[in-house]
Amino acid sequence: MKAAILKRLGTPLAIEAIPDPVPGTGEVIVDVVATPVLSYAQEVFGGERRYPIELPIVPGCGAIGRVRTVGPDATQLRPGDWVFCDPTVRSRDDALMPDIVLQGWSSRGDGGKRLQRYFHDGPFAERLRVPTENAVRIGDIDGADAARWCALNTLLVPYGGLLASDLRAGEILLVSGATGNFGSACVAVGLAIGARCVVAPGRNQQALADLKRRFGERVRTVALTGDEAGDRKRMQEAAPGPIDCVIDLMPPSVSATTVRAAVMAVRPYGRVVLMGGVGMLGGAGLELPYPWIMRNDITLRGKWMYPKEAVTLMTGLIRCGLLDLGHFDVRVFALDDANEAVVHAAVNGGPFRMTVIAP
Structure with missing residues (x-):
């Protein structure tokens, strides 16, 4: 061959x-x-x-x-x-x-x-x-x-994170890295499985506008400025309610402060899933305050790839029309x-x- x-x-x-x-x-x-x-x-x-x-x-x-x-x-x-x-x-x-x-x-x-x-x-x-x-x-x-x-190759990666997050229909999702390859796919999958709204922060204005054009009012875009506290506040204000779940898909080149701004936008008793690359090329890792995690009862977990059943479930989302490969x-x-x-x-x-x- x-x-x-x-x-x-x-x-x-x-x-x-x-x-x-x-x-x-x-x-x-x-x-x-x-x-x-x-x-x-x-x-x-x-x-x-x-x-x-x-x-x-x-x-x-x-x-x-x-x-x-x-x-x-x-x-x-x-x-x-x-x-x-x-x-x-x-x-x-x-x-x-x-x-x-x-x-x-x-x-x-x-x-x-x-x-x-x-x-x-x-x-x-x-x-x-x-x-x-x-x-x-x-x-x-x-x-x-x-x-x-x-x-499928792209969609399955964020789907693995969403399955790990136990995202439920009607909840509010924040996708850190929403303008990237995996992040934009996560926006599509999150909406397909029933997220009430997806908060999509990013620096690429063209990519943010494209997400809005594709998916409409269920996507709330936020232009990042690099000010950690200010960006976090804007993400929270963009959501129609407390943010239930954050998934991070940022690449290794992104600073830890940008990721932390999104992670700490989650509500008390919320869930965070880390699938990105902070620290993989050297530099600072993701430092999160112990009291914030403990007192707010935050569930924090890492996830690499997806479980075996994800392919069959994802195929079902496509077959029933909830997820359009035409994108x-x-x-x-x-x-x-x-x-x-x-x-x-x-x-x-x-x-x-x-x-x-x-x-």
Whole structure:
């Protein structure tokens, strides 16, 4: 089969023929129809993000495809089924603390490295081998729509945070990082699952106006100034009532004070979920006052990615019309043009924009 291979950091992907993947027990082979190119892929492939990946590797993170071959343990999957290939691979030998990797993308810890050595190659290829549980059926779709279904890759990340927050229909949500790729997707998902209102702070006036245009009065935008106390007050005043839940999706480049302004806008007895990158590039971490957390009975938790059932639940939101994939603008590249796709993704990222490779 044909694949795009990263052989050395800082060099272009090599488009070459490699052996087809061979399934083992508990594994599925999928024909890749569409796979997203993350906006920061160029930084990963160039070594700027210092991801712990072992080369050479067929990269990529998530895909839409059709089942080609199933193993003997598959009881529901059939050849030809349309599936989302979930890149979040979990080890199977520790239910309480599984090691987790993003297949074809990244790992963490010694256990993650061992897991990545086995589920190594990603979907920048004509075929992909995944654990049986990671080939999640999405129902019949038109093949022409496969690229747009790659939006699952983006939508599922904030959805994982919202599930962790126990956001309920009728509550008020604040999305810290609302003008970014994951943040704008969080606004859409929060509204789809019934948020009364989503407070959307940000500095990008054009992106804020676009959120308002797309979603109307249920989105309350707030222009950030950099004054922590002032910004917090404006967020609280923009909401039609006390803010029940805050989810942070800010990238590592954003200051801790900007994140704290949003986090501490939550009401007493409210919930905060952290999914962003504060402190990951050095600098100050997120410092929150102990008395504020304790006396206000704040629930604070971190969340990375999403639970297994999220793909099926998200598919349901799309199928019933609560979440519209038509929000996403998609540019599709052939596998032979994978390097051009990586460059395009780097300069064309942002809310509701996707670059996709169609092997």
